[in-house]
Amino acid sequence: MHYDNIISGTFLRRPKRFLAIVLIGGQEEEVHVKNTGRCKELLRPGVRVYLQQHDDPKRKTKYSLIGVRKENLLINMDSQAPNKAVGEWLRQGGIYPYIEEIKAEKKYGNSRFDFFIRGGNLMEETRDAFVEVKGVTLEEDGTAWFPDAPTERGVKHMEELISCMEEGYEAYIIFVIQMKGVHCFRPNDRTHRAFGDTLRKAAGAGVHVLAVDCLISEDTMEIDEEVPVILN
CATH class of the missing domain: 3.40.1350.60 (Trna Endonuclease; Chain: A, domain 1)
Structure with missing residues (x-):
């Protein structure tokens, strides 16, 4: 399976279950978290995350968080x-x-x-x-x-x-x-x-x-x- 339009950012915090704040190009952005789990061991402030950028104007968020780097591991965390x-x-x-x-x-x-x-x-x-x-x-x-x-x-x-x-x-x-x-x-x-x-x-x-x-x-x-x- 393949994702289009992938960019990277720096994870900052997760104020809600399906919402995270990520630093992208020097700007804080709200992104959709495609995982229902806690993922506390993955989503730590400062880690590198990977996001899919969407062009749908009807979406509440422009990005979806689909991956994270944990030390030497690259982990996909998209529940779908x-x-x-x-x-x-x-x-x-x-x-x-x-x-x-x-x-x-x-x-x-x-x-x-x-x-x-x-x-x-x-x-x-x-x-x-x-x-x-x-x-x-x-x-x-x-x-x-x-x-x-x-x-x-x-x-x-x-x-x-x-x-x-x-x-x-x-x-x-x-x-x-x-x-x-x-x-x-x-x-x-x-x-x-x-x-x-x-x-x-x-x-x-x-x-x-x-x-x-x-x-x-x-x-x-x-x-x-x-x-x-x-x-x-």
């Missing part, structure tokens, strides 16, 4: 980017080499999963699968963690994926690590133990738990390699 990247990855054979059908935002039970796919190998019977995607921006000492804030919605998704398995579907949760350079992924029990417990329960029920890292540039993000998942 993981779904777009996974959509591309699935069509390229990320899970099934042969894709017969792919639908985004597919309803199941009381949830709406990010993707429904039907596919397999050319010589095998096709399989139906629900796929849930979670973006990961929290990194500590080479380990990626999720979530960075309590997520009851995430717990519900895990329970629904277990139900999918019980009804004969395949089920996947894919943690998209929006950076390159981590060596493993772990559930963040310190922040939300219930999510970690439910993730472990889902894995025990047969839900496929995957973590993938990404190749990141200032204006692109592409899924690259699987990263080991450590649940205990």
